[in-house]
Amino acid sequence: MHELRRDYPIEGLLKQAALPRSTFYYQQKKLHATDKYAALKIKIKEIYHGHKGRYGYRRVTAALRRLGHVVNHKLIQRLMGILGLKSLVRPKKYRSHKGEIGAIAPNVLKRQFKATSLNQKWVTDVTEFRVAGEKLYLSPIMDLFNRRNYRLRDFEETRSNRRRNAASGRKTTAAQRQAGSALRPGLAVPNAKLSAGASQPWSCPKHVKKG
Secondary structure, three states: OOOHHHOOOHHHHHHHHOOOHHHHHHHHHHHHOOOOOHHHHHHHHHHHHHOOOOOOHHHHHHHHHHOOOOOOHHHHHHHHHHHOOOOOOOOOOOOOOOOOOOOOOOOOOOOOOOOOOOOOOEEEOOEEEEEOOEEEEEOOEEEOOOOEEEOHHHHHHHHHHHHHHHHHOOOOOHHHHHHHHHHOOOOOOOOOOOEOOOOOOOOOOOOOOOO
8 A cells, every 4th residue: 555655545545445544554653663672672682691591571670770771570571572582490389298208197997987986986187277377286086986076175174173073072973974084094185275386295095096
């Protein structure tokens, strides 16, 4: 169309091509426009190749700013994309798996989750979560006979009742003896805070599966 406009009026050519007048002049202006980022692209190439492709757009931006150029990192990212420049150093993905660490508890239950009496099989699972910037650990205990979930309050109440009865000389009731049977030797209840720095160890009898 640029060559035909020498012999024909531009209005007729645009009408035949069904091309808006504004679009035609926009493209003409774009063809003759100079690249305002030409000097910046040269600097980007120099920094990129000077560091053997190890710099991404963030480090290239920092290098340009040290040279006195006031540039935005988004502009550098776009220009590097146009130039086809990409950092050859790829960030390593975080992997939490570190293989087998520590001792593995024996599989005592062997998927036999039925019990024939109370306090025969206990199971637990430790859950870690964050509260107020600290790691907390929750370890609920369940008896596989009646599916009852034991709370720390149950153990604390049983201990308190036993202390009061011993101090007053009263005999322990049947219900208290049944609740207290869970506190036999070999089983320790975790610290009340259930925190990572709990000083009381968690020990487990042979018939209880560790979580």
